[in-house]
Amino acid sequence: MSELSIRNLHVGIDGKEILKGVNLTVRQGEVHALMGPNGTGKSTLAYALMGHPNYQVTDGEAWFKGQNILDLAPDQRSHLGVFLAFQYPVAIPGVSVANFLRTALNAQRKAHDPADKGIPIPEFRKLIKERMELLRMDLNFAGRYLNDGFSGGEKKRAEILQMATLRPEIAILDETDSGLDIDALRIVSEGVNALRNPDLGVLVITHYQRILNYIKPDVVHIMMDGRVVESGGPELALHLEEHGYDWLREKIETEPA
Numbered sequence: 001m002s003e004l005s006i007r008n009l010h011v012g013i014d015g016k017e018i019l020k021g022v023n024l025t026v027r028q029g030e031v032h033a034l035m036g037p038n039g040t041g042k043s044t045l046a047y048a049l050m051g052h053p054n055y056q057v058t059d060g061e062a063w064f065k066g067q068n069i070l071d072l073a074p075d076q077r078s079h080l081g082v083f084l085a086f087q088y089p090v091a092i093p094g095v096s097v098a099n100f101l102r103t104a105l106n107a108q109r110k111a112h113d114p115a116d117k118g119i120p121i122p123e124f125r126k127l128i129k130e131r132m133e134l135l136r137m138d139l140n141f142a143g144r145y146l147n148d149g150f151s152g153g154e155k156k157r158a159e160i161l162q163m164a165t166l167r168p169e170i171a172i173l174d175e176t177d178s179g180l181d182i183d184a185l186r187i188v189s190e191g192v193n194a195l196r197n198p199d200l201g202v203l204v205i206t207h208y209q210r211i212l213n214y215i216k217p218d219v220v221h222i223m224m225d226g227r228v229v230e231s232g233g234p235e236l237a238l239h240l241e242e243h244g245y246d247w248l249r250e251k252i253e254t255e256p257a
């Protein structure tokens with residue numbers, strides 16, 4: 001059993017410091033929720049953990065399986081088992097969902113076994129069909145270009161389909177609930193729950209308690225101004241739903257740093 005351990009992470013964009021010392025640990029087997037007002041750095045944390053080149057890590061570490069993943073290239077982080085479902089998935093016209101998934105899966109297999117010849121097509125077809133049925137996606141999606149013309153909710157499902165195919169060990173879901181209709185939210189959440197296992201740690205970034213009714217968190221963290229300022233149990237998300245963030249702002253202002 002391992003854990004993603006983020007220590008004193010500082011990240012800047014274009015020289016502006018956004019993350020100002022994030023400390024956060026997500027153990028495999030646990031679900032953590034990360035909440036917080038708009039623009040406080042939640043997506044920045046997700047991008048920095050995956051190695052997006054625009055996000056400059058100026059200090060801190062993020063350990064997983066004995067490695068500081070911040071030293072690794074994005075594909076190495078992925079092969080180590082770290083996965084990000086994007087808040088705003090990008091379209092890749094010309095690359096079908098099936099092709100994309102098979103290429104990603106084969107790269108992952110090869111990273112683990114250089115002699116791997118790739119997943120046989122029939123086996124891949126079976127896998128992707130199974131996973132798409134789990135997420136109640138129309139099988140036609142496999143042949144469509146990735147996210148090209150997908151509705152907001154379809155893009156979110158496609159992100160979880162990637163997760164279901166790659167079976168990560170640390171999954172960061174950045175506002176996977178946004179844009180999902182009520183039924184889709186339940187289906188996608190059930191899909192994530194079906195993937196839960198003792199080796200999977202999940203960080204659910206969300207604004208709303210609703211998804212947490214389905215994907216039950218062990219711990220809820222609140223980020224403000226580039227730091228995790230409060231952590232607690234699931235009741236913390238309920239408290240936020242009712243009271244907003246002002247109480248926390250006041251608490252931070254009156255507390256010595």
Ligand SMILES: Nc1ncnc2c1ncn2[C@@H]1O[C@H](COP(=O)(O)OP(=O)(O)OP(=O)(O)O)[C@@H](O)[C@H]1O
Pocket residue numbers: 013014016018036037038039040041042043044045087
């Ligand atoms: N390229 C950029 N140049 C300058 N500032 C940026 C850039 N990208 C992000 N930021 C700023 O970084 C801050 C953190 O953004 P981030 O996307 O991490 O917030 P967030 O917590 O995910 O917000 P939301 O809840 O709205 O998704 C914001 O103030 C944003 O404007």
Ligand SMILES: [Mg+2]
Pocket residue numbers: 042043044087174
């Ligand atoms: Mg965001």
